[in-house]
Amino acid sequence: MDKKIFTISVYSENNVGLLNRISGIFLKRHINIESLNVSKSEIDQVSKFTIVVNTTEDWVKRIVQQIEKQIEVIKAYYHTDEETIFQETALFKISSDLLFDEPLIQNAIRESNSKIVTVHRDFFVLAKTAQRKEIEAMHDLLAPYGIMQFVRSGRIAVSKEAMLISEMLEEFHNNNK
Known part of the structure; x- marks a missing residue:
């Protein structure tokens, strides 16, 4: 089987x-x-x-x-x-300068239906609720820019x-x- x-x-x-x-x-x-x-x-x-x-x-x-x-x-x-x-939720903690200086990050947030949860001087936190494949795609997109912290919920x-x-x-x- x-x-x-x-x-x-x-x-x-x-x-x-x-x-x-x-x-x-x-x-x-x-x-x-x-x-x-x-x-x-x-x-x-x-x-x-x-x-x-x-x-x-x-x-x-x-x-x-x-x-x-x-x-x-x-x-x-x-x-x-x-x-x-089914869905999962992920949180991405990313350097704040990327939010303001990197258009690809801004577009990714807008196009992926992600939500900015909080913005601090040194970092911002992005929340994404979707199926695992979409969260993994977002992770792969953000990884080259440096993810400070990442966590994903269970299904x-x-x-x-x-x-x-x-x-x-x-x-x-x-x-x-």
Whole structure:
């Protein structure tokens, strides 16, 4: 089977140690986590892990089954890139003189829908939200001018199809009243 990129969404209670156990599932199978983001979800008191891996569908199915065995995990799903809408955000810290003296930088900011977050005497910070390829292209464009600092977030994603997690939780709460 061919490897491809999968986005795994894990809905869970927010408990200490869960991230360690989830990452251990990937470690045991020698599968690298390409990107990881944990945040509040659309459901009160429930966290959402967004994990990106490059593996086969067979392996991602097994991983999701193992993740769901964790007691705090409510539900886990996996999706291909075609089944999700996703973005990442990057921050570039660059010397301020380039902002004023280099027309290529000015054009790149304008044409790439990037945003200047702050300007100081010695540097400015540029934010770019896009898919990874666009962020990498911006990085490649700016690298010859000297990037003072660079950071990129993990993927954030929503599925195109409805995930019935909210209804599942409501049913669970109603059954336990």
